[in-house]
Amino acid sequence: MKHDTRFSAMLHLLLHMADRNQPITSDELARYMAGNAAAVRRTMAGLRAAGIVRSGKGHGGGWTLGRPLQAISLADVYAALGTPDLFAIGIRNPAPSCLVERAVNASMQETLGEAERLVQARLQSITLASIAAELRARMAKLPLNPKEPHDA
Amino acid sequence: MKHDTRFSAMLHLLLHMADRNQPITSDELARYMAGNAAAVRRTMAGLRAAGIVRSGKGHGGGWTLGRPLQAISLADVYAALGTPDLFAIGIRNPAPSCLVERAVNASMQETLGEAERLVQARLQSITLASIAAELRARMAKLPLNPKEPHDA
DNA sequence: TTTCATGTAACTTTATATGTTACATGATTG
């Protein structure tokens, strides 16, 4: 089954936007994710509606963050995308009259529901700032590069 | 995103097979799940390879359970289907050179991985016998009622 | 007024489960 990669892509782009004081155009964002500018605008539209990003037209236009990284949880981003289906598997008939099938549905829904709540709780607890912090920690461990002094 | 309903469908069919001493034909199973006999055979093929079901040709042929309900965990069934993708969402680029994207991937994989382990543990702990037991408990609560037909 | 960039609609492409058709294989029964 084909994956929905919008969530992953948006997180990536948001972090790049945070790294920049200037607005970034859809074209440049599309290059970051090896994708298409129209698709960027289409997907980002939900984030704009949620106040996560802002967009500007014309010269000097493009996309900027709508609020600081620590005020954007992964759950915010996920919800802004319309809360896409989390699972690739699902029940075949949601309202069967067959009691056997109802029992199967109940069992699956219990398990998947619990997993979904776990994911939701995790997404709420992680902000873009957390990921940025982890990113900085990783970069500190890399071999010397011109920008950073050596560390432990 | 379209759901993969094979897991749900197979659980349903397996429980019906347990209710019957006789083999059930693909045609009848297809009616249970409002589906197609060839699709039943195709999907059930994996379960047969795993020893969960047996099939017989010709007169009196059809599908029977390969072992008792308590010896079939939901994880067995899931694995027999080829361990289909659990999540509808995924990372856009599994091996990016961009460090930002790597950090995003790591974060998502951590969360989804944990949820997947939870689901896997649950599926291992639930057997078809557990579901059948819950089903019997539900039926005991119903008003007395002669047999009901199945729906489509 | 020219240029740049978004906003959005419409269409195409792609991937995958599922539906469908067809026929070979093999088992049972008369």
Place this chain on the structure above:
DNA sequence: CAATCATGTAACATATAAAGTTACATGAAA
């Protein structure tokens, strides 16, 4: 043995949704 039944499997069609693509209108900046 021959007819019938049911699976085994291949091949192709369909449906759906993300993602790619194209086109053009809108609006802002220089």
